[in-house]
Structures are given as C-alpha cells and as structure tokens.
Amino acid sequence: MLPPVEDAVLRNNPQFAALYSTLTTTILNPDGSTKNDPAAKERSAIREELNEYRLRDAKQSLLIDAICTANPYSLQSKPAPAPSLTRRTARPHQPDGSSSQPTTELPEPLLDLLLLLPTLLKTPSTLPQDLESITLLLSQPPLSLFPSLLPQLSNLLSTTLHTSAVHLARIANPSTNPSYIHRSIPHLPSHYQTLVQTISERKALLSRTRLAAAEPGLTTLLHEQTAGVLGQLLRSLEAKHGVVARWLEFRAVEARLIAQRQQAEVEGVLAQAERDVYTPEVGRALGNYMVHLRDARGRLVEAVRGLKGELEAYGVKVDSHGVGKEKVMREMARVYRDMGRQVKEVRGDLERLGGA
Numbered sequence: 001m002l003p004p005v006e007d008a009v010l011r012n013n014p015q016f017a018a019l020y021s022t023l024t025t026t027i028l029n030p031d032g033s034t035k036n037d038p039a040a041k042e043r044s045a046i047r048e049e050l051n052e053y054r055l056r057d058a059k060q061s062l063l064i065d066a067i068c069t070a071n072p073y074s075l076q077s078k079p080a081p082a083p084s085l086t087r088r089t090a091r092p093h094q095p096d097g098s099s100s101q102p103t104t105e106l107p108e109p110l111l112d113l114l115l116l117l118p119t120l121l122k123t124p125s126t127l128p129q130d131l132e133s134i135t136l137l138l139s140q141p142p143l144s145l146f147p148s149l150l151p152q153l154s155n156l157l158s159t160t161l162h163t164s165a166v167h168l169a170r171i172a173n174p175s176t177n178p179s180y181i182h183r184s185i186p187h188l189p190s191h192y193q194t195l196v197q198t199i200s201e202r203k204a205l206l207s208r209t210r211l212a213a214a215e216p217g218l219t220t221l222l223h224e225q226t227a228g229v230l231g232q233l234l235r236s237l238e239a240k241h242g243v244v245a246r247w248l249e250f251r252a253v254e255a256r257l258i259a260q261r262q263q264a265e266v267e268g269v270l271a272q273a274e275r276d277v278y279t280p281e282v283g284r285a286l287g288n289y290m291v292h293l294r295d296a297r298g299r300l301v302e303a304v305r306g307l308k309g310e311l312e313a314y315g316v317k318v319d320s321h322g323v324g325k326e327k328v329m330r331e332m333a334r335v336y337r338d339m340g341r342q343v344k345e346v347r348g349d350l351e352r353l354g355g356a
Contacts, residue, residue, distance in 0.1 A: 004207045030204070060121070066160040068118045109142035110149050110156075116142065 010017035029035055037043070142149070162185075169184040170176075172191050176184060184191075239245070278286075 004204070004211055006211050030200070062161065063157070064118055064121050066157045066164070067114060067121070070114055070156050070160045107145075107149060107152070109145045110152055112142040113146065113149060113153065114156075 005020055010020065024030075027035060146153075162182075165185045165188065166181060168188055169181050170178070172188060172195075173181065173184050
C-alpha cells in the first residue's frame, strides 16, 4: 500500500501533489506495483500457474486434514461388508433399561485405512522405492481393499468437508438462519475475496482518516504542550527571579556595595596615615639617612680594601669573598697573645726595678 500524504503537504506543494496524483492513479497500483509493466503477461501466466499449484496443494492439504479429522461414526448408511471384515460397535445402555438402536457397523480395514493414509500422503518418502515392495504393500489389507472401501471413504470425507464448510459459512455469515447456512457454502470464495478487498480499502481509509484527524488535533496538541512548557518555564523563572529571589539578589548587591565602600574607606585611612607619618621633613631626613648609609657603605668598602692590603703586607692573602686563611690567622693570634704576655712581664719587671 502506498504511504498516505497529509493534505496540508499536498496543498502547500502543488507540484508534488500533481506528481503524487500521477503516481497513484496512472503509474502505480495501490500495492505499489507498476501498471505499465512490459512483462505483465509473462508474470500473469506464471501467477496463474502458481495459483494452480497452490490450488492443488490446498486440495491435498484439505484432503489430508479431512482424513485426519474424519469421524467414522458419522456415517448414516449401513455398509454390507463380509462378516470377517466387520466389527459391531457396542450398544450404549439406556438408563430406563431399554436398548438403543443398533449403530452402524464399521469395516475394520476402513479404520486402518484412515490411520494409514495421512502418513503416506504427508510423507511419500516413507513408501518403499522398489517395485516389489510397493506391489507387496498394495496387495495387503487395508490398501488391497481400497477399491471396495472407496465409496464409504468418499462418503466419510464428503461429510467431514461439508461439516468444515458449514462451520466456515457460519463464521462468515453469523446472522444467517442455521437452517439455510448450507446455501452460503458456494459463495465462500467470493466472500473471502470481498473480505480481503474490504480489509485493504479499510486500511487505506483508516490511514487517511488518521492523518486527517491528526492534522488539526496534532496542531492543537502541540499548542497545548507548548503552552504547558511555557507555563512551567515561567514558574521556574519566577521561582528563580521572583520577589524573594530579587530581594535576596538586592541584599547581596547591597552587601557587595557596602564592602566596596568599606574597602575604599580603609584605603583612604591608610593613605592618610601614610601622609601623617611620612611628612616632607621625615622624607628629607630618610633621604639624607639613605645618602649617609650609601657613604658609610663606601667608606666600609674602602676600609675593607685597606685591611686587605695590610693583611697582604703581613703575607696573608684574602680570597675574592674576603675570607682569609684560617691557619695563618690563628697563628697570628697566638703570636699576638705571646707578645702581649711578654710585654706585660717586661713592664712588671721594670716596675719592680723602679721601685727598688
């Protein structure tokens, strides 16, 4: 079935509407197949041959199903087989003590044939392949009695098929009187074709009706959904930017402004304190003190350089970092101490001599 197109799409696209109309009416069939098929005749012949095979297979399936579901006790006429080939069914006992009418005597080979034929028809591969085995199989009961049992078998299968057809007719025509339901059996094929065609047309009509119903309804539903979503968005925005939220935001902005003002005031106080402490006189004094320190540093450098020269005069070399040799300095200190002690001793001796 071709996909239906919305009427709004066809109205808004005239060229596409013309193309769609041409495709659906002139070129394509409702099932999507092309109408101008050059191989239509060949395909029609193949389709007819395929239908014949399908009909043959359907007949065989119905025959096998009828044999499998046949009820042997539905026969109304009493057959007259030989006594050796018959068995009499039990007569049900009536509650009032009277016996019922005798039931139909059924040939036992007929029952065996009903059990054997479905297997042979469904699976022909089970039959023996050689001619001798087939001849032996056909010469033994119940297959050897098939010609004599064929009238009863045909009558039984006809009854079974008729019962199935009556059931189908009753399903297809539920409002028909059961007494006349058998008259509807010949019309079952045409009724089936009518049902198939009706179902196809109803499906197409349902698709078009669904699109026609969804076109305004879908737009309305989308508008309703959009309105609902916008309402939810507005409520969310109100919860985020409502009266309370705006009050909190204003409080936060006010606190930020107060903090900025206090920071500016603190910076102003700090600048005023710096101006009060570092007056111009203090600045000039600090500048002079910086110059004094610079001169003192120069003098110190000159003194260090002079001391280095004196040390070199004593034979002490000083490295680039101003550090002398430890051993030489310790020796000089020891010699200096010894010389000081000797000087004290000499002065003591002189004082004692002068006193004497």
